[in-house]
Amino acid sequence: MRPVYMVSGGISKFAKARPDRTFQALAKEAFDYAMNDVPELTLEMIDASVSSYFSDHFQRQLMSGIMATDYLGLCPKPARRVEGGGATGGLCFQSAWEMIASGRSEICAAYGFETMSHVNTWKGNEFIALASDVSFDYPVGGFYTGYYAMMVVRHMQEYGTTVEQLAAVSVKNHCNAFHNPYAQKRMRLTIEDVRNAPMVAWPLTRLDVCVMSDGAACCILASEEMAKKLTDKPVFIRGVGTGTDAMRMADRPHLKVPLLPNEKEEDYKDLKYPGVHSFRAGRMASKQAYEHAGITDPLKEIDFIELHDAYTSSEIQTYEDMGLCKYGEGGEFVMSGKPFLKNIDYGIEFPDKSQVGLCPVNPSGGLIACGHPVGATGLMQAAFAFWQLQETTEKHLGDKTIQIPDARVGAIHSHAGTGTYVTVSILEKGF
């Protein structure tokens, strides 16, 4: 397989509702932003595309993918739609990677969108819950926040994770988003604010949970030859990994942990894995991506991560899946300050200031604050990571607060409920 680069990214402003645009025109906003950022690139030069959106229900429209493809002027070139729940955007990114890596395409556009405002929030929750077994799970009380709440209750039981540790993730991500004009929710919060918000599914409150959004995002990927022609700031896609797990949470096995290079079997002597407390798909995706990229100590070798924090709990569980800390240490990891940005005052006292910002997680604000227009989300993460590695955050956000100085390697992580598909891609400064 040949090397693949990312040459541009674009995002529409995520909002609760964008009734002024149909999904095709939203995709066009993100696509045009990405095109305009690489003036050398013309529509004719793009020889393939991949579209992504999660649910046909939200638009009440089948084959929305091709409708966006034709609107963007990409017919009659090869295109497909990919779908995999919350990981739809991450899968789309990797599908475009495969197009280039295999030699089928020289320049491939990956774009995703979701218009969730077309139904009310509770109907939207119903649509999302249809992504659970409709014979055994949905009829019992299908509600994704409820499913994730059961997972974190088990995490709390196994490891002693606390609700304050979950809340700290919300404080971090909302506070980071304060400096990101693309984000839907830009708030300065305290741990108490998060705990005092209305309970959604015990122990998760409204501020532990992401919101529904309308939005689109686009990434343009290219072969090495084309990337070097198009931009002097390309980003190399150094590794990709994808993992899966059973749809019914009840079906998750209780086996052994697939180990990362920085772990030993005796670390997890008595742990039954993944159960419902961990995401085996996240671990598999990380393991594959790290092997592909030659990463052996993720915390030391990755400068920042944009990961799928649809719930504060899943961010903590994902620290462990990605090997930033051992299983069971996710709660302590957040309170150590390692995933926070050094230069922002979050109103939280960290025990050892030298540890703060060791590996910032969700500097953009993540899904919790940016919003989660499902098909766009994984591509939004890629665009933010791309701008970090290009060091162009200030140019695109009009604010350099969340720019991580000298970032060389970033990871993006996209996750489908309740950990069924997970993708991890490793991005590296390519100049």
Next chain:
Amino acid sequence: MARKENPNPEVEAKMEETEEGTVLFNVPFPKDLSQLKEMSPILIKQPYQIDYLHSYGQDSPFFAGLANKKLLSTKCPKCGYTYGTPKFHCMMCGAECDWFELPQEARIHTFTVCHFGSQEFLPQCPFILIQVEWDDVDTLFLSRLVGPDPNEATLDWVGRKIRAKFLRLSKFKPTDVYFVFAD
């Protein structure tokens, strides 16, 4: 009249939105077509309702079991893997599984209290979801816990002994069985 202080300034007072609209047969239109790009979006209501004939297929005996106050699941005759929620083919080795009856006494593996939910379940909130575990059974079962005060949720519920109860009038849904504390 004295104005009441808003107890929670984060939440602005507002009238609840409903989805009934007004029947409208025409809208104002500019003479100058160049002004059309400034036009507000038109939102219309599109109802969508379907009755599916959903088949439980190979899982049907489970639902017949509930109607007869039996909790059934499957076990792999080849590798011995035992399911808490039936799978007709073993996801470990691929062999066809056999039916067996699960004990009606079990334990709570994990739980949550849903204070909100999908539209269909909103009227039932708050309700308690549990994953049920049994000794010597490799996987779990999603169900409801009935009885405890949903506002008194505590981690102590994890591991509590529970007992299955069945609806007298079966609806042929997984909620035909639910659990209550047994200790």
